[in-house]
Amino acid sequence: MTAPHDEAPAAATPGTEPRGGRRGAAHRTLRYLGGRLLTAAVSLVAVMVTSFFLFRILPGDPVTALTQGRAVSPEQLENMRRDFGLDQPLPQQFLDYCLGLLRFDFGMSYQYRVPVAELIAERIGPTVLLAGTGTIVAAILGLLLGTGSAWRRGSAMDRVNTGVALTMWSVPSFWLGLILIVVFASGTGLFPTSGMMTPGVSGTFNVAVDVAHHMVLPVATMVAVTYAQYMMIMRSSLLDEMGSDYLTTARAKGLRDALVLRRHAAPNALLPTVTLIFLNLGRVVAGVILVETVFAWPGLGSLFYSGLGVPDLPTVQALFVVFAGAVILMNLLADLVYPMLDPRVRV
Amino acid sequence: AGTDEDSGTTLTVAVSQPADSLSPFLAQRLISTNLHRLSYDYLTNYDPATNEPIPALAESWDTSDDGLTWTFQIRDDVEWSDGEPLTADDIAWTYTKMIEDDAAATANGNFVANFESATAPDATTLEIVLSEPQATMLALDIPIVPRHIWEDVENFGEFNNDEDFPIVGSGPFVITGYEPNQSVTLEANDNYWRDPPRFDRIVFTTMPEQDAQVEALRSGEVSLISGLTPAQADALEGEDGITVNNATGKRFQAFTINPGAETQDGEAFGDGHPALQDRVLRQAIMRAIDKDEIVENVYGGYAEPAEGYIPSRYPDYAWTPADDQRLDFDVDAANRMLDDAGYEMGDDGVRTSPDGDRLELRLHVHNDRPDYVSIGQVLTERLAGIGIEIDNQTVDPGVLSDALNSGDYDLIMTGWSVNPDPDYVLGIHTCDALPEEPGTMRSDAYFCNEEYDELYAEQLATYDDPQARADIVKDMQAILYEEAVVNVLTYANTLEAYRSDQISSIQVQPDPGGNIWGQDGHWSFTSATPAGAGSGAGAGPSAGVLAGVGAVVVVAVAGGAFYFWRRSKTSEDRE
């Protein structure tokens, strides 16, 4: 990150020199950064505590749930309970949890018997891949369509765009996913029904193509139900800009319409949308639960959902922290990136 | 163009859960135990046709007179997939590990709970000493692991056996690939001492969504799926290249009634409805239920109405009540029974017990089992017909087991998968299975009947006389039926489907009428025969990849072209 204001030479003309000067600016940036980090850290701690207690009140005994329908001896149950630390009093469990967190140790998954951190590491890739691709595609699509819609507001294209987007926005994603499976996967056989990879495929290129192929439907589902918000935000933010005088200035300078849009209106309108995209990047990680479930995508969402039934406390706790952490992280990034994009809010 | 393993035939199986662990000591899920069936050997196996225990690693066995010492003769021609010989020592080591290390006992500890010791006096002899007689000695579902590999494992509780591939085993298949949460690949073990498998490769691929499985089967992505819903079975039934296997169920569906929760010491607890302690009421409840309706509406006809506790798939043990014993659907009879017993019908259509308690009962249903949920709805409406108001609580299994443990329930849905040997499911209804103190319940009904307990002990003692044992087991079921605490409703069929254009034949268990997935043994997968050459599932996707990617590209290009065309067309003369 470059410190804002670094371009202002120190030898400024008296009276017109930028306030605070370079040193002050750097100092302010640091303070700003520190403040944001601190807030994020506080939020994260709050989330961690919430996570512990929220899931402790989940009904059910993980041990009985895990052994449901199988022949097990009381000793086995006892052993499991001890392994899980469930025989400890709650404050002790909380203490262990906190101490564990300090070491990035989320405990052992009850279901999978592996450290939760490992489990998450294994699953986070697919989730990020799906959610990231989905968001990026949705954002690009939404921004393009939103720009077109606003620039030609009131036109047939605008109306069709808006109508389609809002309709898609109103469709439950899981339902759309199922319909897509029926129509595209088995109806035409164009895309695989679910999963992330065809087993046995090897070679980087082949794997990439295969994964991309598997991603089409889930990403399409995600994009369909989410792009509307980017589009509407972009549309209204561009509409807001469109009355602005600086666009008249640009026209008065003799710029072509397309240039006015590309150089002036769109970049300015994009700014408010950026925050939204970041926020969504954070939230979408949790939001893909449904899509992951429908398409058997081996990500965090399906892990969370399966963990909740047990309840696989360490896993759901950790995932909750991860989900919330993603939002916090993205908020933080948005806070840090936005000032770099928009000189007006530079500290 | 996707795979570099195009050679050979592949059988792709859709499973609804990912494997929880590849370690035989930890794995608890059905998928994982099936994987181990394929990749490890067991002491004994089950006959594909009859489900009887048959020799596997153990060629033969002897029991001491007190039934506490078992001596097994171990085959001498078995090799691990890495070429080391498999000896009795490996077996003894595996068992001993489980006896000694709690972590190793996680998954299958119950089998060795009574073991004093397991030793291998020589390479072909295994000796097990028990502390008390055990009925499951020929059904020890414990995968035998290679000592020379596992000796180095430090912590059995954390070792998931998923680091070095192929995984050394001795089963008909060798696990060669594992994508956590996605798939497990197994290659045929051509040196297997039984008939080697006919497919070169099996892939288990995880697809939690049932509909996705069906669509994947249709598109040829997978060759075998299980757990179909009745509607799906109906839909797939007539489709080309697909065979639906309608297998008799291994499971029964039931509900239990809280007859007053008690500990072993007779301490009553919980808040079960007091009137339910009356057997008449319990029987009347049974008579109010139309099992045929459940079979028809909930299972679409893919089930049998049930009376006995052991599913009819095990004909030796299956029991049906005599005509005079039957508690068949008859609302009038049920109403009469209640009227006679002093349950007065109130103005609101709800009866009051002789003690003055309104017959308002809770029914706990698992929310994750759609068939139970439907049954719950049917029960609710049917019981209203005899003046019982049901508070239908569809809950998380956790909530349900909490209610059960604390005795705070009236009616609760349940169901067990019954093994060829019914000992376990019978055992959970002995008085011994009652909790020692409130809240530690492990069974699904607070049932305690002295006569039943005596019969239970007796059948344990007569395990070497199958016919006599079967008779005793039937008597036990009669008691259960009459007491109407554990009320079996149906035996739902297992519905599976496979692509007959990829699999020409496959063994079911039991034969006929049995299931393919989740067998006791590895028969289905070793017997599966590829149909035609090159019809493995591997061919499907690569064509699909091209078509799919092509479609996306076309759409993108067309969209982009249109966009730019429009722009260039309109940009000049606009302001």
Next chain:
Amino acid sequence: METAEQGPPAAGTPVLSAADLYVRFKGRGGRGTARAVDGVDLDVRPGEIVALVGESGCGKTTLARTLLGLEKASSGRVAFEGEPLKYGSRQLKAFRKRVQLVLQDPSGSLNPRHTVYDAVAEGLRIHEGAAADEEQRVAEALARAGLRPPERYFLRYPHELSGGQRQRVVIAGALVLDPEVIIADEPVASLDASVRGEILQLLLRLRDDLGLSALVVTHDLGLAWNIADRVAVMYLGRVVETGTVEEVLGSPRHPYTRALLSVLPDAGAGEPVVLAGEPPDPTRIPGGCRFHARCQILASGEAERAGVAGRCRTEDPGILPADDTHRAACHWARETTPAE
């Protein structure tokens, strides 16, 4: 209400006064503290119109808001009828019944969802609840503010009024409580030249009719000439020159006042003195005389000649006392004007 019994305050006692008033705003994001009002003594006497003039950002609005207790002074004191202002919510309410503020921006000062009637009656309702004669008093206030017949305006919404009418509604809202003092912050700045005269006439009339005292905040010297009795010129948080309108505008002493007067388009005689540079920054008030960096007297060497240049750069000329005499906070003026 207690004041009604007290009778009019003794002539000479200022109704509203600021003494040694400082208002500072903590800078956010590491920016320095803004000394918006930096030591002001100011009196408004009964029946007097005082104009507070100065360039944009010199602290006029802040001073006005502080006088009304909308902003708390960092130090110093606001007094009403000689009594220090108390900031308890009860006392403030009573105080605000008698002193009214007319805000800078008439369009913004009216809630777009309230009718004219509601807007005018708001003060009545706050202080007297549902008064029986509410309607009559509202009508009267509107009529006094020049909106006649008042009934016609009762149910209009602000957007249905012209800027001048809106400003009059705001004034009516202030008049309805029969205040003793009105603080009007740039009452005409946002209005067209052709409408402003009317509002100013109204203020004058009210003063004449009702004996109202007023503090009129503006950056327009012409306005002061139009209506005020006394004028205080503010620069960078401090009053730098006070006196009667004739004195200050007729024979300005402070170089800043002179510069202001000289740049008026219609100034006629004299070369306009356009001060260099941008409006100064209240977060960084220069040492010495706060005006010295832009001072044309100092720049032209005249201060040097008068022998005060050094003091200009290092010595703060101090806070002007709040009295009737014509004074300027300027070393050079003090040196060259024998009267002081």
Next chain:
Amino acid sequence: MNYLEVKDLHVTYRTAGGEVPAVRGVGFSVEPGRKLGVAGESGCGKSTVALALLRLLPSSATLSGEILLDGEDVLTMRWGRLRAVRWVGASIVFQGAMHSLNAVRRIGDQIAEPILLHNTATPAEATRRVGELLEHVGLPRWRARSFPHELSGGQRQRVMIAMALACEPRLIIADEPTTALDVMIQAQILRLIDRLVGEQGISMMMISHDLSVLADTCDRLAVMYAGRIVEEGPAGTVFAGARHPYGGALSAAFPRIGDPASRRAPSGLAGDPPDPAALPGGCSFRPRCAVAEDRCAEVDPVLWPAGPDRAAACVRVLTDEQAAEAGVPGAAATATPEKETSA
């Protein structure tokens, strides 16, 4: 020859509430190197005229009339030609500099933009030119790298002026360049404009509602009211002695400090500004006119000659013969309009 000549310009906005005739037949001209001031109260159509000159009005506006820029009619130009004319033939300094500059692009880039667009200068040359321009308007070169919000209002206005000079246009249209500013800053900007225009021989049209400012700066003055020019003439004489009552009211609204007449006697113009969508019949100023007569209700006055080099749209400037010629009824009834307007 006039560089800019506007003839009978009409601009009508189509709005949801009906048609708004914002400009109703305006004509004026600017000679090379001369400065025209346009005054008038808020909403009388000044900005509309300015925007119309470069056809920058929104599509909801319909224009008619003729705008000859160096002999070429702007209204009938092809878009391509128009784009070439913009900023080179005439540039604009807009009302609010804050909003007329793109807040997220560097000032230098914004100034360089038209240079690169029109002059096909190399980027390096453009950068150099930006530096020159900034120094020209009294800003240090390094300011090119600043963003608009880092500048004060006055500085921003100066950037706008630098931008307007970028392509060395022959006409600058300055739309209220100082309205939002402090007296002191206003004085600075006006001096700057004065100097630059004088140095480079550029024609200028300056818009303001402050008659005194225009009188100070411009050669000629036009006063607009309700979409029309109601008075036109040499700046000094118009300001000192307007012949249209509105012009008179405007110049009277500015108190002259030291003038005892305006001491404690603010003068203003009663009544509301006209609503262009609902103008009264006859003279549109009539509802606010202190000297309105009966015939004002019937005649819609146009610019009549009102003295040397002057014109005003008021029946009272007409002599009887002129009135009769123009078809104004009852002119004889008011015999002495001259008294009011003697300078």
Next chain:
Amino acid sequence: MSAPELPREDDGEGAAPAGTVPAQGAAPVHEPAAPTPPPPPPASRRALLWERRRRALTGFRREYARNRAGMFGFGALLLFVVVAVAAPLFIDPAGLTVTGAPGGRFEPPSAQYPLGTDAFGRSVLDLVVWGARISLTVGFLATFVCVALGTLVGIVAGHFGGVWSNVLMRITDWFVVLPTLVMAVALAAVMSRSTLTIIIAIGVTCWPTTARLVRAQTIAVEARPYIERARALGGGHTHVMLRHVLPNVTPVILAQTTLIVGESIIMESTLAFLGLGDPSTISWGGILQDARTAGAVSSGIWWYMLPPGVAIAVVALAFTLCGRALEGVFNPRLRERR
């Protein structure tokens, strides 16, 4: 640009009628205040006010009616509400029981059952119509919880700056960070299965958005000079919040409400889809879930799977369109302009 940034209530009326001006404007300015004519009787004033409100409403209606999508949304909505309310008039609840259903298992659409039947032989059309009752109730009540909570927090946080605002906003931030779906799933799993649970789960998780929005609007309103004027007039916190802030945030709240209703209905179906619904009540999400667990998607039983999904989508869309239309009416900035 100086567009009025706050909603105008009555666009039916133009600006100040020009006719009122001359008489008063021409009056000599120094004329002493004329004696005020006796005020008209209050009744007439009230009647006038009422008349005004009516006209404002008409104006609002007219403005709203201009938005065709909004009208479509409103129409669809009205249809659904009417059908849902009137459902008992033309649907026999007995036909919706699992034991007393008239049809056969999975009958395809026919004249008798326009949308076929489900596994128990119930008419899917009847189920969908009946399901509207619960789905709409959930939508409305959850939205009420969400909006009420959000508004309260938002206004209070926005009005009282400083510590108050900080504390409240920290709480809000903390809630905002918690992933909505995950929270709702967790809450629904914790509480007993019922419609009320769903309502609470949705309501409790969605309020922070509203709170933020309301707070932002409150802060914007609080920065307006008329708030300062109210304070200068002596108005206290309650006065400012109730008389000034609330009416000005109402449009935001209203628009937000309609948007949230749609979201809540989708959320209800989502929770049902995840198996967290209450199966003993008939709701759209519940029907979808039943259809899914029955394997309807892959069995070609489209008449079971499509209608509830379409119903959800249409209602959500209808509310969204209404919300957008309202936003447009209330926020002139969003109106098509220039």
